[in-house]
Amino acid sequence: MSTRAKPAPRLPGQDADAGTWTDKARRWLLAKLPPDKLLPGDQPIYVMSWAYVFGMGAVASLVWIIASGVVLGLNGPQWYHVSPLGGFVNSSHLWSVELFFIFMVVHLWLKFWMAAWRGGRVLTWITGMLSFIVSIVAAFTGYLLQTNFDSQWIAFEAKDALNSVGVGAWFNVANLGQIFVWHITLLPLAVGAVVVLHVLLVRVHGVVPPLDASEDDAQLRTNTVEVGGNPPGAGLPVAPATSLTPAEPKDAAR
Amino acid sequence: MAGWLVNGAATVGAGTYFGWDGFTIQSGNLIVIAVMVILFILALLLPFPGGKGRK
Numbered sequence: 001m002s003t004r005a006k007p008a009p010r011l012p013g014q015d016a017d018a019g020t021w022t023d024k025a026r027r028w029l030l031a032k033l034p035p036d037k038l039l040p041g042d043q044p045i046y047v048m049s050w051a052y053v054f055g056m057g058a059v060a061s062l063v064w065i066i067a068s069g070v071v072l073g074l075n076g077p078q079w080y081h082v083s084p085l086g087g088f089v090n091s092s093h094l095w096s097v098e099l100f101f102i103f104m105v106v107h108l109w110l111k112f113w114m115a116a117w118r119g120g121r122v123l124t125w126i127t128g129m130l131s132f133i134v135s136i137v138a139a140f141t142g143y144l145l146q147t148n149f150d151s152q153w154i155a156f157e158a159k160d161a162l163n164s165v166g167v168g169a170w171f172n173v174a175n176l177g178q179i180f181v182w183h184i185t186l187l188p189l190a191v192g193a194v195v196v197l198h199v200l201l202v203r204v205h206g207v208v209p210p211l212d213a214s215e216d217d218a219q220l221r222t223n224t225v226e227v228g229g230n231p232p233g234a235g236l237p238v239a240p241a242t243s244l245t246p247a248e249p250k251d252a253a254r
Numbered sequence: 255m256a257g258w259l260v261n262g263a264a265t266v267g268a269g270t271y272f273g274w275d276g277f278t279i280q281s282g283n284l285i286v287i288a289v290m291v292i293l294f295i296l297a298l299l300l301p302f303p304g305g306k307g308r309k
Binding site for chain 2: 050051053102
């Protein structure tokens with residue numbers, strides 16, 4: 001009978017790096033997006049502006065689009081075309097898409113005039129543009145699924161354009177079943193994935209500071225010192241946006 | 255079964271269009287664009303609640 005030494009239990013926080021790909025992936029992820037950057041408790045003071053609201057408005061609309069879409073998909077066209085409740089959920093699905101695009105376009109305008117690709121945020125900008133383009137395709141398939149004269153008109157106006165660029169076989173707007181699958185599986189997954197990546201990149205680089213935030217701005221200067229090497233404004237926020245500090249009794253009274 | 259299809263088809267109208275010198279836009283599209291422009295301007299002008307007094 002041989003005896004083997006029982007390995008000592010690993011303590012929390014003890015580095016257990018065996019050099020595997022999972023270890024490397026974990027190190028990379030923690031370096032890029034530590035938990036306090038993924039879920040920050042506060043934000044820079046300049047985030048308290050309506051100019052920083054519309055991105056989250058678009059995400060909130062997307063959540064309702066997906067939730068109402070799941071309900072529509074589970075109940076089917078006979079339900080949402082005929083019953084009053086089905087018609088209501090169908091309409092809320094449409095109107096949340098309208099809000100999604102309105103918020104997304106205003107978000108795009110505001111970030112364009114803010115030059116939001118500054119400070120190493122090019123990928124954040126590109127994923128935002130990608131989410132806009134993929135969302136247009138997803139919305140287009142949704143309009144085709146209205147199964148009314150409007151959708152028939154849209155489909156047969158679009159089919160020649162799609163055939164002319166050679167995608168008509170895989171994206172056949174006259175094939176309702178195929179468009180239904182595109183609309184409820186592939187395109188929502190694509191929109192969701194790009195939007196999640198976009199939000200994660202915002203967390204990695206931080207929200208873009210306003211153009212008039214000067215280099216000697218206290219917050220940006222502190223951030224630069226804290227993260228070291230990252231562009232100004234890319235580090236951790238330093239001013240509480242949601243919590244109150246003892247130094248601000250006036251806010252506490254509100 | 256065919257009744258709701260017929261009723262549905264009856265609700266599809268041509269819509270209201272506005273046009274100026276060769277430029278034409280449907281009322282719904284014009285309203286959405288106007289709403290977006292108004293929201294853009296308001297986002298720049300309106301103070302954010304709770305932001306007053308913070309430094």
